[in-house]
Amino acid sequence: xxxxxxxxxxxxxxxxxxxxxxxxxxxxxxxxxxxxxxxxxxxxxxxxxxxxxxxxxxxxxxxxxxxxxxxxxxxxxxxxxxxxxxxxxxxxxxxxxxxxxxxxxxxxxxxxxxxxxxxxxxxxxxxxxxxxxxxxxxxxxxxxxxxxxxxxxxxxxxxxxxxxxxxxxxxxxxxxxxxxxxxxxxxxxxxxxxxxxxxxxxxxxxxxxxxxxxxxxxxxxxxxxxxxxxxxxxxxxxxxxxxxxxxxxxxxxxxxxxxxxxxxxxxxxxxxxxxxxxxxxxxxxxxxxxxxxxxxxxxxxxxxxxxxxxxxxxxxxxxxxxxxxxxxxxxxxxxxxxxxxxxxxxxxxxxxxxxxxxxxxxxxxxxxxxxxxxxxxxxxxxxxxxxxxxxxxxxxxxxxxxxxxxxxxxxxxxxxxxxxxxxxxxxxxxxxxxxxxxxxxxxxxxxxxxxxxxxxxxxxxxxxxxxxxxxxxxxxxxxxxxxxxxxxxxxxxxxxxxxxxxxxxxxxxxxxxxxxxxxxxxxxxxxxxxxxxxxxxxxxxxxxxxxxxxxxxxxxxxxxxxxxxxxxxxxxxxxxxxxxxxxxxxxxxxxxxxxxxxxxxxxxxxxxxxxxxxxxxxxxxxxxxxxxxxxxxxxxxxxxxxxxxxxxxxxxxxxxxxxxxxxxxxxxxxxxxxxxxxxxxxxxxxxxxxxxxxx
Ligand code: GCU
Numbered sequence: 001x002x003x004x005x006x007x008x009x010x011x012x013x014x015x016x017x018x019x020x021x022x023x024x025x026x027x028x029x030x031x032x033x034x035x036x037x038x039x040x041x042x043x044x045x046x047x048x049x050x051x052x053x054x055x056x057x058x059x060x061x062x063x064x065x066x067x068x069x070x071x072x073x074x075x076x077x078x079x080x081x082x083x084x085x086x087x088x089x090x091x092x093x094x095x096x097x098x099x100x101x102x103x104x105x106x107x108x109x110x111x112x113x114x115x116x117x118x119x120x121x122x123x124x125x126x127x128x129x130x131x132x133x134x135x136x137x138x139x140x141x142x143x144x145x146x147x148x149x150x151x152x153x154x155x156x157x158x159x160x161x162x163x164x165x166x167x168x169x170x171x172x173x174x175x176x177x178x179x180x181x182x183x184x185x186x187x188x189x190x191x192x193x194x195x196x197x198x199x200x201x202x203x204x205x206x207x208x209x210x211x212x213x214x215x216x217x218x219x220x221x222x223x224x225x226x227x228x229x230x231x232x233x234x235x236x237x238x239x240x241x242x243x244x245x246x247x248x249x250x251x252x253x254x255x256x257x258x259x260x261x262x263x264x265x266x267x268x269x270x271x272x273x274x275x276x277x278x279x280x281x282x283x284x285x286x287x288x289x290x291x292x293x294x295x296x297x298x299x300x301x302x303x304x305x306x307x308x309x310x311x312x313x314x315x316x317x318x319x320x321x322x323x324x325x326x327x328x329x330x331x332x333x334x335x336x337x338x339x340x341x342x343x344x345x346x347x348x349x350x351x352x353x354x355x356x357x358x359x360x361x362x363x364x365x366x367x368x369x370x371x372x373x374x375x376x377x378x379x380x381x382x383x384x385x386x387x388x389x390x391x392x393x394x395x396x397x398x399x400x401x402x403x404x405x406x407x408x409x410x411x412x413x414x415x416x417x418x419x420x421x422x423x424x425x426x427x428x429x430x431x432x433x434x435x436x437x438x439x440x441x442x443x444x445x446x447x448x449x450x451x452x453x454x455x456x457x458x459x460x461x462x463x464x465x466x467x468x469x470x471x472x473x474x475x476x477x478x479x480x481x482x483x484x485x486x487x488x489x490x491x492x493x494x495x496x497x498x499x500x501x502x503x504x505x506x507x508x509x510x511x512x513x514x515x516x517x518x519x520x521x522x523x524x525x526x527x528x529x530x531x532x533x534x535x536x537x538x539x540x541x542x543x544x545x546x547x548x549x550x551x552x553x554x555x556x557x558x559x560x561x562x563x564x565x566x567x568x569x570x571x572x573x574x575x576x577x578x579x580x581x582x583x584x585x586x587x588x589x590x591x592x593x594x595x596x597x598x599x600x601x602x603x604x605x606x607x608x609x610x611x612x613x614x615x616x617x618x619x620x621x622x623x624x625x626x627x628x629x630x631x632x633x634x635x636x637x638x639x640x641x642x643x644x645x646x647x648x649x650x651x652x653x654x655x656x657x658x659x660x661x662x663x664x665x666x667x668x669x670x671x672x673x674x675x676x677x678x679x680x681x682x683x684x685x686x687x688x689x690x691x692x693x694x695x
Contacts, residue, residue, distance in 0.1 A: 005469045007477055008130070008504035009191055011051030015508075019134035020053055023125065025107040028118050029062045036233040037115035041122045044191065048126040092454065093150040097199065097235075101125065102142035108135070116199070116235030120145065120488075123195040131503040145489070148447050151361075151390060151457025152487035153200035153239070154193060155285065156464075160204070160211040166396045166545075168403040169465030169472035174203055178211040180223035186230055189464070194234035196484025201236055202459075203227070206287035206324065208243035213250055215240055216270060221277035228280030237282035239322070244286055244306065245294035246270070257299035258309035267313050275317040283320035284310065285363070290326050303327065304352040307360045320359045320455055322390060325349050325380060326370075332559040340571075340578035341559030342368040342605075346379050350583075354386035361388040361455050366416045368580070369560065371461075372399050372537035373407075373528045376592065376602050379583035381442045382421025388453045391416070391446045394461040395479040399537075400527060402546045403463060403472035405665040406639065406658075407527045408520035410482040410494040417443035417490050422585040423450065443490045458487045473661045474654045477505060478520055494521060512649050519639050526639065528601075529632025530669045532676075533625045534615075535605035536562045536570060539676065548672040550679045562604070566683055568611055568621070570604035581606055600624075611684045625680050626688045633666075633673040640666055 026045060032038065046056045091113070099112035099121040110121035124145060128138050157165040158172035160179075173185050193201065204212050214220060228238040243249055245256040247266050257263055275281060288306055289295030296306035307323040314321055328344035345368055356362065362384065367375025371394040381389065393413055394400075401407040420440045439450040448456040460483045464470050471477045481501040485492055498520045502513045531548070532539045538560040541549040553560045562569050573580035574593045581592040591597045595607045600615045611622035619627065640662040647655055678695045681688070688694060 003468075004185060004188075004466075006188070007192060007470060008127075008481060008501065009048075009188070009195060010505070011048045011126070011130070013054070014052040014129055014132050016129065016132045016134065017053050019136050020129055022103050022106060022108045022136055022139075023049055023053065023057055023129070024055060026057045026059050026125075027062050027104070027107055027109045028059065028121075029109055029111045030113050030118070032112060032115040032118055034061070035115050036229075037119050037235050040191075040233050041115065041119040044119070044126070044195075045122045048122075049129070052126075052129050092448075093199075094147050094448075098144065098146040099124075100142050100144040101139045103136065103139050108139065114235075119194060119235055120197060123197075126195070127500060127504065131500055132508050147197065147199075147488050148443065148490040149457040149487055150448055150455060151200050151459070152198050152484065153202065153390075153457060153459035154198055154462040154483075155202045155206070155392070155459050156462055157205040157207075157396065158203065159209075160215075164465055165205050165207060166394075166398045166461070167465050168397065169463060169470060169476075170467035171465055173464070173466040174227075180220060180227065182223060182226055182230070185466075186227065190231050190234040190236060192470075193480075193484060194236055196481055197488030198484045199236055200239060200282065200457075200459075201231060202239040202241055202285045202322075204241045206241045206285060207291075207293060208241050208287075212241070213243040213246060216242070216246065216274050217250060218277075221274075224278045225280070228278050232280040238278070238280050239283050239285055240281065242284040242286050242310070243294075244288040244296075248294075255299070256294060256296075258296050258301050258305045259299070264309060264313070267310065271313050271317065271319075275319065281317075281319065283314060283322065283359075285322045285324070286310070287324045287326065290324065290328070291330050295327075302352055302355075303349060304355040304360075307362075308355070308357045311357045311360045315357075315359050320361060322361045322363050322459075323356075324392070325362050325364045325378075328559060330559070331557050334555050334557070334561060337563075337572075338578065339559065340573060340580050342573060342580045343578060343583065344368075346383055346583045349380060349387075350383045353384045356387045358388075359455065361390045361457075363390045363392045363459060365392045365394075366413075369537060370399070373412075373524070373531055374535045374601055374605075375537065376535070376605060377416060377419040377421070377442060379580075381419070381445055382423040382440075382585050382588075383583060385423060385451060387451075388455045389445055390456055391442060391458045392461070393458070393483070395463040395476075395483050396461050397463065397476065397479075398461075398545050399540060400524075401665070401668075402544075403476040404546070404661050405527055405636075405668060406473065406475045406519060406523045406661070407479075408475070408482070408494070408498065408523045409479050410486060410497055411521065412524050413483070413486055414494055417441065417446075417486075420588075421445065422588060447490070460487075469654075469657060474506075474657050475516075475520065475661075477501065481505070506650055506654060509649065512646060515642055515646060519642055522635070523639065526632050526635045529628040530636060530672045531632075533604065533628055534570075534600060534621070535602035537605070538562065547668060548675045550676060563608060564680070564683060566685065568609050568613070569680075570608040571606070572608040573606045577608070611680070611686055622680060622684050622686045623689055626677055626690070626692070626694070629673040629677050630692060633669045636666055636669040 096114040097117050099117035102109050112118045158174050160175045162171045162176040247253040247256045289297045311321040325345045327348045328341045364380045368378050419442050444450045446456050478501045482497045485497050498517050502516045538553045539550045541547045542552045592606045613621050681694045
């Protein structure tokens with residue numbers, strides 16, 4: 001195997017030795033178990049400090065640190081036993097993973113009630129050293145770190161043949177030719193993601209077909225058990241995507257009806273076998289009744305029927321079922337203006353709110369459509385009030401530049417997390433003022449605080465592959481790093497996260513750090529400008545989802561239209577149109593329902609407007625389209641120029657990689673700019689006020 005990049009775990013020599021004296025002696029304290037995770041924590045600390053500061057610390061353990069799994073009555077031998085303890089002790093995952101760092105008697109002290117907390121504490125310290133912080137000052141007063149979310153998950157869309165659905169970084173490092181690969185890289189992957197706070201991973205594509213359907217059979221148990229142990233050693237729970245119709249596809253039955261006793265019996269037997277053979281397995285992710293995948297609808301049953309059937313059986317093993325809400329009609333007639341794909345998630349899942357069992361989590365994409373560069377927040381957030389919920393975002397840049405275009409997504413995730421749903425507004429404030437008990441945001445809901453839910457969190461469709469730098473574009477590593485950091489602490493700012501990523505991965509030189517931040521931070525806004533205007537989305541080539549094609553989806557079956565004609569464009573989702581805007585709580589519903597109140601960036605998502613409509617910005621829709629596209633392209637050119645100033649200041653390999661990507665980004669941005677502007681110039685017949693060249 002070639003030498004792949006170690007990214008933020010490279011641990012090169014640092015200059016802050018004097019400020020790190022306290023690290024010569026490190027104390028782990030608390031009531032954690034002395035397991036594989038603790039062993040890995042010690043190893044990592046020694047490795048990191050040796051690399052960065054040139055010494056290995058003396059590590060000691062204090063307090064009642066010998067609570068073992070056996071003592072807690074859990075299955076012994078399982079390195080992640082603390083997670084299983086959670087199920088019986090009543091302590092939440094978040095309580096368990098909380099840790100504190102302080103300086104006591106001149107030594108660094110990491111305190112936690114789980115070995116995973118200690119491991120996270122080790123990574124916190126290594127990050128501080130890596131960013132050349134003054135450790136003495138940093139922890140002079142004790143700092144407590146409590147994860148914002150119980151589950152912080154990465155979803156791989158890796159197929160067992162080695163391909164990756166929507167993968168832009170090479171092939172899978174988990175599979176090739178229907179076999180599971182386990183090597184040094186697997187361990188380094190676990191280290192990389194644990195180091196940023198990830199505690200759960202789904203290792204196979206949600207579209208479970210062919211060999212992947214057999215993951216829950218003898219064919220793969222041994223390797224999966226081994227993989228599970230590796231992840232568990234870093235406090236990461238293993239999850240598998242499940243084929244809902246396994247009873248048919250591997251069980252030889254003729255039904256997958258969730259209420260059928262034979263189907264239930266098959267699953268009971270299957271799960272007993274699976275959890276025995278893969279002791280670290282934490283549960284399953286299911287894509288049902290979606291884009292051709294089988295599901296309970298076939299039998300006239302609800303999504304809740306399907307999820308609950310599996311969850312009731314998985315419960316005996318302390319496992320959970322994560323059920324996706326990406327259920328919509330993907331065979332729409334484009335002539336049909338009443339059916340609205342945006343409505344589908346809410347229409348399919350809201351009516352059963354309260355029916356989903358305790359160990360079911362509904363996994364909801366951030367927007368009602370599908371990971372576009374700009375979408376409103378799914379109204380299921382704020383709509384569901386009695387159901388465990390998890391947010392699904394996508395760091396694989398399917399519609400956001402495919403790791404060719406630089407698009408730092410953390411600012412977008414911050415907006416999503418900060419969205420106020422007004423879900424605690426019990427009586428639906430018709431005056432439109434809304435109410436706020438302080439727990440109304442998406443971040444509050446998925447943290448479990450709003451509805452006191454035990455299982456909740458955030459997942460990202462991941463952007464990794466077997467490219468030497470893991471993410472195709474080196475700068476796309478910021479999304480992997482950033483997602484983990486943000487999932488662990490939703491209060492972190494995009495700037496801080498970018499700063500850490502650059503210092504840990506590329507350079508600690510302040511000028512370099514500033515220049516790269518100037519590239520990363522505005523990159524999402526720039527991508528949005530030169531692609532689809534005002535929230536309309538979908539002007540991409542249908543086959544690849546990369547590159548401009550204004551009408552690519554217009555007459556297709558996917559429910560993704562812009563409805564442009566010579567007078568205007570946009571989709572009417574108001575009370576006079578599809579009614580989607582009314583799925584929100586007040587005051588959001590009223591805000592989105594009116595073109596006067598709707599924020600500019602989403603106005604074409606909710607409204608069909610004439611080109612001459614004047615936005616809040618004071619520009620007409622058509623002038624906004626022209627300006628945004630010209631500006632977006634010009635700004636992308638400036639980003640590329642900034643990058644060129646780094647030649648000789650960053651590693652050549654990193655420099656060349658990003659430089660090459662920028663060339664492709666500029667080509668792409670120019671195509672978007674010219675095609676979108678030309679299209680709307682021709683169709684509207686309205687001139688650009690500034691008289692720029694339109695083709
Ligand atoms: C998108 C994506 C598919 C994926 C699907 C999903 O539609 O293009 O490749 O399977 O999302 O989230 O299930």
